[in-house]
Amino acid sequence: MTAESVTTPSPALGAEYAETASAAYAAALKVIESVEPRIADATRQELADQRDSLKLIASENYASPAVLLTMGTWFSDKYAEGTIGHRFYAACQNVDTVEALAAxxxxxxxxxxxxxxxxxxxxxxxxxxxxxxxxxxxEAPGLAELGVKNVNDLSEADWEQLRTKMGNQRLMGMSLDTGGHLTHGFRPNISGKMFHQRSYGTDPETGLLDYAKIAEAAREFKPLILVAGYSAYPRRVNFAKMREIADEVGATFMVDMAHFAGLVAGKVFTGDEDPVPHAHVTTTTTHKSLRGPRGGLVLATEEYSGAVDKGCPMVLGGPLSHVMAAKAVALAEARQPSFREYAQRIADNAKALADGFLSRGARLVTGGTDNHIVLLDVTSFGLTGRQAESALLDAGVVTNRNSIPADPNGAWYTSGIRFGTPALTTRGFGADDFDRVAELVVEVLKNTQPDGTSKAKYTVADGTAERVHAASAELLSANPLYPGLML
Structure with a gap:
């Protein structure tokens, strides 16, 4: 296992780190088992399942034992609504330390x-x-217009006027079928209900963002917020150009980098492709390519910092102090030089996976990748995304179905499969391994037949799943997950 793996985030830790982590988890499971053995069993089984599968879900990864262990502490017992140094509960000095370190x-x-x-x-x-x-x-300009400094001084009529004004704003984000996220204005999501929404898409021929067309749409729509970022777009974004568009129409520029934050942290994305210097507000998750606990972050310029700092009680309830502690540990790991090497391998491995698909005649949205995502159009195999996802799972390959531009099968059955390289890169997979993964995926899909009566049903040729499972086991055994962790 390499120095950048989840087992040894620093070469100096080595075997002692793995041995200590193994003892810690064995002890923890023994305690859990004494209360509810079925939970302990399910936990052991989950580790076994993850060890035995090719995890290619772009939004998943493997956190280090240090990150995982940090979540299982008495910080879970604390209420700490408010902000650092200004809590609504007493005795939060240690939570202040944790949150300050994470920030x-x-x-x-x-x-x-x-x-x-x-x-x-x-x-x-x-x-x-x-x-x-x-x-x-x-809100702040609206209060000034109404002649008050505090929302508590508003009359009901004034409140109604302010609510109408706040709920009458426009948001423009990437459409779901071209790679955007539910929270970028998708109508069934709260973001699509909060705002008057319009989506921008990609060029129908290339699948790439067309900045001139985005600018044209923004001039016509004049959004208050222009959102960039993606969950299934396999290319980089020029955030400098997007900021120019936002500035031209007077929009606040917001970037959701949840998927590719690890590539930003690891300096794979720099200059115009690094969103943070260009966005007014940047959001992210802390898992995915950052390899931390499940959670979120908001980064902002000073102009927006005061309002963001009121996230609790504005939107959030009590912060999860144990998760904030784990965020601090994961972010400290990401500041080590080895993380940059890991991030570069994520991108290199994605290219190897894409090249592996293309060399075997598969069709990719945009024709390739230059981030961590590969989006496979499975219609060339005569399958829906739902059928392909299920057939691959039968063979031990864990993926997720995903829409492709102008998807004929909609958002449930879909026509695509999304692949991501962060998790298997964490396990130590290299370019040759990902070429082999592409070969195995294509073998499964070529040997899967749709059931004409359903977009979900299918049959896989006899022996295919077993062959792919056996081949996957070879790759996985050469790149063990949490080696030394004996439960």
């Missing part, structure tokens, strides 16, 4: 003026960002 590591890692570590998830981070922008752009 400090985030600021230093991303070069951001301000960081907020409380969001419980990426969606929470986006909600904090949206309301902070509304409060900064609309």
């Amino acid at each position: 400090e590591h985030a600021r230093e890692l991303f070069g951001a003026p301000y960081a907020y570590a409380q969001p419980h998830s990426g969606i929470d981070a986006n909600l904090v960002a949206y309301w902070a922008i509304l409060n900064t752009r609309i």
Whole structure:
């Protein structure tokens, strides 16, 4: 296992780290087992399942034992609504330390003026960002127009006027079928209900963002917020150009980098491709390519920092102090030089996976990748995304179905499969391994037949799943997950 793996985030730790982690988990499971043995059994089984599968879900990774262990402490027992040094509960001095460290590591890692570590998830981070922008752009000026300094001084009629004004704003984000996220204005999501929304897409021929067309749409729509970022777009984004578009129409520029934050932290994305210097507000999750606990962050310029800092009680409940502690540990790991090497391998491995698919005749959205995502169009195999996802799972390959541009099968059955390289890169997979993964995926899909009566049913040729499982086991055994962890 390499120095950048989840087992040894620093070469200096080595075998002692693995031995200590193994003892810690064995002891923890023994304690859990004494109360509810079925939970202990499920936990052991989950580790066994993850060890035995090719995890290619772009939004998943493997956190280090240090990160995972940090979440299992008495910080879980604390209520700490408020902000650092200004809590609504007593005895939060240690929570202040934890939150301050998480924010400090985030600021230093991303070069951001301000960081907020409380969001419980990426969606929470986006909600904090949206309301902070509304409060900064609309509420404060609106109060001044109404002749008051505090919302508590508003009459009911004034409140109604202010609510109408805040709820009458426009948001423009990437459409779901071209790679955007639910929280970028998708109508069934709260973001699509909070705002008057319009989506921008990609060029129908190339699948790439067309900045001239985005600018044209922004001039016509004049959004208050222009959102960039993606969950299934396999290319980099020029955030400098997007900021120019936002500035031209007077929009606040917000970037959701939840998927590619690890590539930003690892300096794979720099200059115009690094969103933080260009965005007014940047949100992210802390798992995915950052390899931390499940949670969110908001980064912001000073202009928006005061409003973001009111995320609790504005949007959030009590912060999860134990998760903030784990965020601090993960962000400290990401500041080590080895993380940059890991991030570069994520991108290199994605290219190897894409090249492996293309060399075997598969069709990729945009024709390739230059980030961590590969989006496979499975219609060339005569399958829906739902059928392909299930057939691959039968063979021990864990992926997720995903829409492709102008998807004929909609958002449930889909026509695509999304692959991501962060997790298997954490396990130590290299370019040759990912070429082999592409070969195995294509073997499964070529040997899968759709059931004409259903977009979900299918049959896999006899022996295919067993062959792929056996081949996967060879790759996995050469790159063990948490080696030395004996449970």
